[in-house]
Amino acid sequence: METTIDITKTWYSFKEGNSEAFASLYNHFYPQIFEYGIRKGYSNENISNAIQDLFLHLWETRKKLPIPEKPLFYLFRSFSNHLINIQNSKQGKINYVNEEIFLLKYDATSEMDNLFKDEQNIQIKKVIQELNELPAKQKEFIFLKYFAELEYDEIAELMNITTRAVYKLNYRALDSLKEKLSTNKENLLALFILMKTLYKF
Known part of the structure; x- marks a missing residue:
């Protein structure tokens, strides 16, 4: 519990x-x-x-x-x-599973069937599919902003880029998802909230 x-x-x-x-x-x-x-x-x-x-x-x-x-x-x-x-450090060694790609993969499992209506299941699965296709930096931004709920300046510091660049990532990521999913920003953000609930981050 x-x-x-x-x-x-x-x-x-x-x-x-x-x-x-x-x-x-x-x-x-x-x-x-x-x-x-x-x-x-x-x-x-x-x-x-x-x-x-x-x-x-x-x-x-x-x-x-x-x-x-x-x-x-x-x-x-x-x-x-x-x-x-x-x-x-001289003796430090970091082992990467994947050094180049920010991993934002969520498995669309049968758990959704018990939590959401059929139409919502379809929408969330489509979002998951398109999220997986975004460039690495856009995926990292989506994770930090809409799942970890960090502010733009905080994301900029973590990603070692300017705040202006973070805003650009937001526009590009959301525009890409809106176009591919044929939806608007409000519906997309609502789906992010449902996904966050599902994955308990």
């Missing part, structure tokens, strides 16, 4: 040395960080090790840490920086 936690309150408790609060943050954010790592093309082993190292570092430096306004962005950025540091 899924549980909801008060992130800010839990983070305060974690900073004060509460190990249960620390465990709650770890359990809450681990799946999201892991999924981001998978879609970036890192191997399972690298992702697991990096997340464990990251949270160990957070625990050891907890008294000096800020209370982040956007914890998920804060952790995504810390996770990415940690992997970059490993890669840049």
